[in-house]
Amino acid sequence: MKQTAQILLLLAVSTPLATPTLAQSKNAQPVRYGTWGVDLSTRDLSVKPGDDFERYAAGRWIDSNEIPADQAQTSVGYDLYNRTQDRLREIITGAPKDSALGAFYASYIDEARLEQLDDKPLRADLAKLDAVSTKSAFTRFMAETLSDFGGTVFGVGILPNPDDSRVNILYVETSGMGLPDKDYYLLDQHKRQRDAYRAYVERTLKMTGTPNPAATADSVLKFETEIAKLSWDKTDLRDFTKLNNQMSPAELARYAPGVDWANYLKTAKVDGVPKLMVADNTAVKALAALYDRTPLSVLKNWQRFKIADQASPFLSKRFVDSRFEFTKTLSGVQQLRPRWRRGIDQVDDRLGDLVGKTYVERYFSPQSKSEMERLVGNLKKAAAQRIRGNGWMSQATKTEALAKLDNMQVMVGYPDKFRDYSALQLKADDLYGNVKQSTRLDWAYAMEDLGKPVDRKKWSLSPATVNAYNSFLQNKIVFPAGILQAPLFDLSADPAVNYGAIGAVIGHEIMHGFDDKGAKFDSAGKLRNWWTAEDLAKFKALTSELGKQYSSYEAAPGTFINGDFTMGENIGDMSGLEVAYEAYKVSLNGKAAPVLDGLTGDQRFFLAFAQAWRGKAREDAIKTQVASDPHSPERFRIIGPLRNLDAWYQAFGIGPDSKFYLPPEKRVRIW
Known part of the structure; x- marks a missing residue:
């Protein structure tokens, strides 16, 4: 997720x-x-x-x-x-099996089907990543993950313009870390969770057939640690006067070189805006430079982990259990919630x-x-x-x-008005596909307001x-x-x-x-x-x-x-x-x-x-x-x-x- x-x-x-x-x-x-x-x-x-x-x-x-x-x-x-x-x-179990509610829940609860498929649904996404051969292509791939499985070092979203809250504006912020906060990468008090995360990265890479998973996991953790070092402190992120840094896309490209911003925004289908808000601006600038100097091989391995990590709740038990082995160190939880409860959450x-x-x-x-x-x-x-x-x-x-x-x-x-989901064509035997569909619909639903008057009823x-x-x-x-x-x-x-x-x-x-x-x-x-x-x-x-x-x-x-x-x-x-x-x-x-x-x-x-x-x-x-x-x-x-x-x-x-x-x-x- x-x-x-x-x-x-x-x-x-x-x-x-x-x-x-x-x-x-x-x-x-x-x-x-x-x-x-x-x-x-x-x-x-x-x-x-x-x-x-x-x-x-x-x-x-x-x-x-x-x-x-x-x-x-x-x-x-x-x-x-x-x-x-x-x-x-x-409500959900009483819905018709061919309805959106019935089909999505059925696809989630069918563990036998998920065990049979194992990592098969994941392979196409990994193959698409394997085909990326240039930094420019990776930038496009990263933008596509905004509405799909995968990670991006630059989050994008919309919000009411702080200078004129009647109209929505696009914002850009740093992203990319898998631990809860930058301190988890940098402070000794979080070493146990950091080590569990590092082990999880290695397990995930090994399960996806990545060569040299141990060394590769080290490079992934090193990359995220560099992101953490550049990231703003959580207290600074509370100060909106520091976050309201508005500029044109062209100004962003000059301010934070190292990323093909035009390529990124166009792929995300949020280009053409006259102005956007660069939230944690100095971190965005520093992260753009880090992105530019990071080898493509490291970025691809990091992305490989991100795709599998986000997809893992919708794959076979070995992926689900591996992820839980890490997340329990953050919560202290001793066992997974029953699958039906996790399914209800998803619906x-x-x-x-x-x-x-x-x-x-x-x-x-x-x-x-x-x-x-x-x-x-x-x-x-x-x-x-x-x-x-x-x-x-x-x-x-x-x-x-x-x-x-x-x-x-x-x-x-x-x-006052309930959202319409009629565009979804969900199947009772395709959890992976159902999740992808709903994620894309959510992104489109959010982005349809870009540049439009703010709808306070939403x-x-x-x-x-x-x-x-x-x-x-x-x-x-x-x-x-x-x-x-x-x-x-x-x-x-x-x-x-x-x-x-x-x-x-x-x-x-x-x-x-x-x-x-x-x-x-x-x-x-x-x-x-x-x-x-x-x-x-x-x-x-x-x-x-x-x-x-x-x-x-x-x-x-x-x-x-x-x-x-x-x-x-x-x-x-x-x-x-x-x-x-x-x-x-x-x-x-x-x-x-x-x-x-x-x-x-x-x-x-x-x-x-x-x-x-x-x-x-x-x-x-x-x-x-x-x-x-x-x-x-x-x-x-x-x-x-x-x-x-x-x-x-x-x-x-x-x-x-x-x-x-x-x-x-x-x-x-x-x-």
Whole structure:
């Protein structure tokens, strides 16, 4: 599978792992947690709330739940994901065998057919690579992999133009590494994973009949290590003001010689654009020079591995197992997920709107959609109140922030228009061909918007996805139906639970528009500084203090969170929780919340928040997350925001004798 483009990750800030709505259609069986939305039996009441609120809220759950052998972690998010997979399985296996859903899934699940074929489907792609005899031909081959199996050292995609977000623009960025981050090639702490990757490269080359696979694997790893040395640090890749480097294709050719850019863009069918964005520009320039001086033989061997690596999930067991032998060192997972689960993932990934249309008909009721939209409206009102009441910000900046909030588009459940897949001609006995077809269709679907007005109605996630996101350049937030399930949103739950769980997630996505990245984009999604100089200086001082807090958290032995890299998500978590809490108080309309099972409304709110993020993960998975994922591990998505919120201290009587106590003057208050 191709790596997700770094720039797209910057622009679609997500909230992975769980959150929100109980769909109560005639086909859905309601799921309940406790009598009012929280399972009180999971608490560990021997722990004081201020010493470890994660354990106080869910310690017994943590102790009693083992991580399944085929998962990197266990959490509410995984529970929702597995529940959704079960529902999708019903839909997909019930589809006609000659339908797109039925044919694709049948081709994936037919292991006997895949064993019979073994590497036969791969041979034509490798033969095509073997026929490449010049660097120019390799450049064309590399461009073709943008919509096929294989690797490229230059990723290409489209996004709204940061200078005019009404129109899409082409961007170019560096690519080519097979490990999660440049640090995996360069730091001793990742030697075990690096060695496993090197062994995987050699196995793959040997299985594809490459001469001298050991020496060839060394050359491949050396080439990717050179790419890593030239690549920008992940923290710099978060700064969009550094990424917005626009130039014409001719200017790119002069800026980064060593690559036939005209040839590359024409082959990718993205030529003819007047301007493009060269994201990590100095790295692109350096990588073009590396590409120019690298022997064709090394590039071809690297490409040979890339093709087989990306194709391996769709080949025989020996290819699948070989790849897993490497990837398990990144996640700590002990065994592959059942094939049917991997197949469901593939169908949802490649035919998401097709299966998603039936999913929302069965599991996402109009009542759920309406209630979600009402909750979002309340959260936006609360966010506006917090902006107006912000004590350190001038009125000029507040006016801009309020305009941005007012123009923020919210999409819930599913897109207004489902995508058309009728161009696909899928076969139940041709998995390899089916994957190729869907990959090409995906590329064409994305590129059809190049140079056209931005369609704010398009989604980047399927309706059944357990996730949500904020797109800065479109100033919109999206909540697919898959994430809208209990225990995070239940139509019959206590309001404190809904605001503490789904409310905090809604708030998180809203406030991404005002984190250290989102705050650089205005109400139209344009990259523009709308801050006064004094306010911006204060904002940076506050975010710096928050970064120091998170950098002090040890996520795994010897592994500390990078407070700068995770800044946006941490601001989203903290500010989103504050917004959700204020929205909950507003929802009471001045009335006192009832006491349920001895818990006040505020206590229930914070318990619901903490239980929404309860989880436990393997050490390797945590280390990989810290190295490559801008989200803090779940434990610190609970503790980090809470210890900065006055209401949490008041709700549980937390004082200076508590482990996670922060004096009021040390608590960071941004929004």
